[in-house]
Amino acid sequence: MAREYETVIGLEVHVELATKTKIFCGCSTKFGGEVNTHTCPVCTGMPGSLPVLNKQVVECAIAVGLATNCEITRYGKFDRKNYFYPDNPQNYQISQLYLPICRNGYVEIETENGSKKVGIHEIHMEEDAGKLIHDEWGQVSLVDYNRSGVPLIEIVSEPDMRSAEEVIAYLEKLRMFIQYLGASDCKLQEGSMRADVNLSVRPVGSTEFGTRTEMKNLNSFTSITHAIESERERQIDIIEAGGSVVQETRRFDDSKGESYAMRSKEDAQDYRYFPDPDLVPLKVSEEWIEKIRSAQPEFRDAKVKRYKEEYAIPEYDIGIITASKRMADIFEEASAICGQPKKVSNWLMVETLRLLKEKSMDPEDIVYSPAHLAKLIELVDKKVINSSVAKEVFEQMFADDTDPEEYVNSHGLKQETDSGAIEAICRQVIEENPKSVEDFRAGKDKAIGFLVGQTMKAAKGKADPGTVNEILRKLLGG
Amino acid sequence: MALLDMTALELGREIASGKAGVKEALDEVFGRIDEKEEEYNCYITLDKEGAYKQAEEVQKKIDAGELKSPLAGVPVAIKDNMCTVGLRTTCASKILGNFVPGYGSTAVERLENAGAVIIGKTNMDEFAMGSTTETSAFGVTKNPADPTRVPGGSSGGSAAAVAAGECFYALGSDTGGSIRQPASYCGVVGIKPTYGTVSRYGLVAYGSSLDQIGPLAKDVSDAACALELIAGYDEKDSTSVKREDTAFTGALREDVSDIRIGIPKDYFGEGLDPQVAEAVRAAASALEKAGAKVEEFDLSLVGYAIPTYYTIADAEASSNLERFDGVKYGYRTGDFDDMHDMYKKTRSEGFGAEVKRRIMLGSFVLSSGYYDAYYLKALKVKALIKRSFDEAFKKYDVILGPVAPSTAPKLGESLSDPMKMYLGDIYTISANLAGLPGISLPCGRDGSGMPIGLQLMGDCFNEAAIIRTAYTWEKIRGSF
Structure with a gap:
């Protein structure tokens, strides 16, 4: 008999925060502006421009951290993650590696198997990148920096989930907290919430983790569920065939229901993280935390x-x-x-x-x-x-x-309350429907329904069916 | 007195009193530029048209009594790493050779609000990386004291322009001595203020945690006044500091009776030109005679300053300069296969050798597996250096020493030996690592007639002590 496998899953969830302005400048975060209009020297990486931290972003991150039982970092920093790509105007992303704003939290999820704690390793703040627009006809790509500098938090879970059901329950729970806080609308389809799934499998009973892969491009709960199922199968097939899983990043194709490798660990970049010298250390006071805590919904x-x-x-x-x-x-x-x-x-x-x-x-x-x-x-x-x-x-x-x-x-929709007028309509309906009247009198109580309907129709719906029923019975019974 | 022989403050008074016009001052300056610029090459970009337009507006405001700043109407030169609206800002690099910013640096805007007339952008070492202004992509600048020699760097164009009378004062930037050392080589005054005193917004970053903007001027009074105009908190720079005590001209007093001066023995060791040592010690003795308490002491960790500095500055630079990639502005290579090829060629062709060397060094010390051993270690040493200065400033108000080991070298001598060039920063970089204010001012000449510089360093936020000591020394020297 084939061995039984356990799936081990951890999530990296990016949430776009609903602050009015970007994380390091005063530009609007609104969706749908003309290309490159919500921009300034800071979020387009112009020489000599400097970032200034938006305090509201910190408050959102702390609020989410408090809701998820995290420890709040009192002395934090921002770090530069260096990599070259045109959607990233400075060619470094300002993020938090060494001292993230929140750590060691958990959320409680409920599934058919009961309730369970899913650990949160950390929550850190960072800036979003711009968007590349590839011209399909010409040999050019264009870039729109409206999203560049939009605040994100990344919520990194512990590898505590064991099934798609738990993953969905965890995501629902996170989404609920964040929506309740008004910190984001958390829409997977629109990308305001993005989940990357880290998954490995191991024989049931094993205490060692298997080699994990990371899956990206998951735009709905359904595609997350499909991706988890297909990746679990793929990894088990490899192991059963005597092979070993390669640590890599995979992209899930929802239409095909399968994923393919994007890059392996070997070609992982060295991001040369270091503390951003343009930003001062972030000190979070007890009072500030209390203020945020007391404002929690x-x-x-x-x-x-x-x-x-x-x-x-x-x-x-x-x-x-x-x-x-x-x-x-x-x-x-x-x-x-x-x-x-x-x-x-x-x-x-x-x-x-x-x-x-x-x-x-x-x-x-x-x-x-x-x-x-x-x-x-x-x-x-x-x-x-x-x-x-x-x-x-x-x-x-x-x-x-x-x-x-x-x-x-x-729209003249007030119902007829003049009982005289309704009675007149009722009389007319009785006159025009002798067959139904006969049926009713013969004991077919259902026939009254037809008469009520006819009366309502004649009154153009503006009568109370109860009142009509009453009047009809009175007239017929009397 | 001829206008060109006046200090900035003297000219400012002439203009304020109506004895001289702003246009007249500009005529004089551009006259000198026509005469000397071809030889000295102090400027990368001259903005004659803009300057005359600005002069007209400033004159109107002065006449209407709307501008009362002591430097209103006085022509100023700006180092070409500070953004100026509508005026090309190159950082002396091919990669920004065509870059015209749509936004200005805060320091320049403050000067403009005070009625300064900007005549142009001065030459410098490419991205402020160098000590001679020879790494510029726009040719070398020559030292007006001897055109066969370098003006120092990286703010060499600013220092030379002040020395040559091609402007009345100038702004420079100082990451490891880039204001003080060229001031010393050219025989002018330069101040690097306490880190955070002048906004860095609009200053194209080299080493963000070390960069400060400051003035280069004909004398201590001009420098103090210019610094007063540009200093102040700026909400656009998170590292700028809210401080009240920026009325630096208040320290222009001839009185050192309560000043305790410490001379680090370590600054007078091997490698220091004896003529420089002698001139600096003579200045110390003169100040002692004037009432200051002077003593020698051991400032520890001096030998660690250079490796610490180059690790931190280059690490930051390697990241700061990533944005120059040919995508958004500046130079882009003409011919490329794909995106990565474009990046590679643009940066290979756009940056000069010294900039590439520092990007490589910086990338190395930040790379995975080396970060702890180099960058993190350097940060720890930086903290220790700061601590050793904190100790020293418990005993002294001013630390006195040379600015550079020698006077200005001959053109072409330094670039062949980068290590030697780096070692030349030994006396200036500590002030940047510890965030301290430092002033460089003339204290004599060597046998070849080249200016020697005296450096005074103060505790953080104590510019007043070094300005007062410098002012006193300037008065004593004047009466020699």
């Missing part, structure tokens, strides 16, 4: 616990709602305004999730305000509109945060 685990105590909504809903800081914020604020958490939760769980899925959107990008959702709920409660009209209004609100009341008024 309530994280997901605490929220889940509190929701269970405070709100009468299903545990499943709590799980979904708290999986997004934006959803949780909407839930809490809207519930506070309208006092109906169950209804708020329903709007989030049903219509919101449906539209997010339909439009392939991330919950963090929900635009409607909690106040408008509360107002919509109130409009239904007060029977100003019925639930089907409410769905129409909600779609508009979801698209552009329209004020539901204004929308209802301007």
Whole structure:
């Protein structure tokens, strides 16, 4: 029988921080500017320019470190990582090698096998590079430095994960912390969160690590899962065939579902790291850490616990709602305004999730305000509109945060509350549908549904189905 | 007195009082440049048109009473490693031969705000690497005291321009003596302030942890005044220091009665030209007579300064100069196969031999497996050197010694023996390693009539002590 293998995985996760300005200059970090417009002498590596550290970046990094139980380095430094590539205007990247800002942390993950701690080796700050644009027709490449100098943190885990499931749980957990902190939107597809997977295999029971490979270019949780599975297989096949795994960096091709070697350890560059003499040592005081600690938001685990105590909504809903800081914020604020958490939760769980899925959107990008959702709920409660009209209004609100009341008024969607008018429509419907009336009277209670539907249709939806039902029964029964 | 014979402050007073015009001063300077520049080659770029335009604006402001700086309207020369908006900044290198910055260095901007008129960019050793201005890609500069000799370096163009009257004062930069040594060779005054006193923003870096900008001038008063104008905290330079005591002209007093002077015995050992030793000791005796307390002492670790300096400076330089790659600005090779070939050829063709030597040395000491043995060790020695100065400054206010082992050598003598050239930095580099302020000022001439320099070093942030001592010495010397 073939030997059983254990997969050993460690992750290097890069997260682009959502600070307004770059890490070493005052340029904007906004996406989508014209090429080379969010640039200055500093982030384009002009001679004589000097970096000045953006304190907000340090605060973000410390906040993530505190959330992940790290020790915060009180005396830190930045180091230069030297390598020549045109996306890197100085030909060195300012990073942290010797004294990273955070060390020795962990996060707790839950999988089907229970909960487990994944160690965090370190978190360090560094600058992003520019982007090369290759001209497919001419013999030239162009470079856009808008991303050059955008702040990144790199979160390096210990090799504590043993399966794709654990990796995903770990990434979800990190993403949750960082999104809750507002430190980044953590989108894998857009590259604001990037994970490199270090993986090796070893016979079950072995205490020595096997030779690892590093995989890059993983743009979704699905591709991470596929990459882990295929790399595990590849390494086991090599070992089973009597070969040995080569330490190398591999690039995963999602469309083919396989990876190929980029460079081996032998051609690894010597980065000649040394402390950047243009930046002074970073001293982090106890007061500063406390200030950041006291500004930490309530994280997901605490929220889940509190929701269970405070709100009468299903545990499943709590799980979904708290999986997004934006959803949780909407839930809490809207519930506070309208006092109906169950209804708020329903709007989030049903219509919101449906539209997010339909439009392939991330919950963090929900635009409607909690106040408008509360107002919509109130409009239904007060029977100003019925639930089907409410769905129409909600779609508009979801698209552009329209004020539901204004929308209802301007589109004439208020439901008919004059019972005389509704009764007149009901009488007409009864007259026009003798067959159904007969059925109802013959004891077929279902026939009332058809009549209600007809009445609603005649009222152009602007009637409360409950009221219609009541009136029809009264007229038919009377 | 002819305008050209005036010091910068004297000219500033003439202009302020309306006795001389800014344009008139420029006419005189450009007249001298027309006469001498072909021979001396102090400048890489002259900006006659820009200077006259600037002169006109400055004159208007002076006339309107808007400019009150003591050096308003006085023509100044800038070392060509400081960025000047719209004015070519080459670092005396082929690789930046066509580089025109769109931003300026803070020190130059401060001078401009004080009404200085920039006449051009001075020659230097390529990227400030050298002690003779002979590594420039723009030809050698000759020493006005004897045109068969070098002006020193790396700020040789600035020192020679001041000595030749091709400007009234100049800015230089000093990483291991690059202001003080050429000041000494050319017979002018140069100050390297405490590290962090003048912003490095816009100064093209050589050794970032050692580089400082400072003035070269005709006398101590001019130098102190110019330093006062350029000093100050700059939020664009993380290593710049917030300090209040930058009113350096306040130290221009003839009084050394409370000054304790220490002379390091180690600075008078083998390799020092006896004529230089004699002149320096004579200056010390004169200061003692004027009331200073003078004694000799042992400054330890002097022998370690040179290897420490070249390890740190070259390591930083190897990284600082990586950005010159032909991708974004400056020189790019004409013919190449691919990206790496472009990098290789651009840098091989763009840098001179001395720069390449230092890039190689620096890359080596930072490389994996050697980092601890060289770079890290050098940082530790640097800290020890700083400590030995801290000890010395408990006992003394000023450390007095020579600037260089000899007076200016003949052109072409130094480059053939880089080790000898490096050893010539022995007395100046310690101030950079320890971050100390140092001043170089004339203290006589040798048998061939070449100027000899006297160096005074002070504790960090104590420019006042060296400026006061220098000023006193200048007064004593004047009355010889």
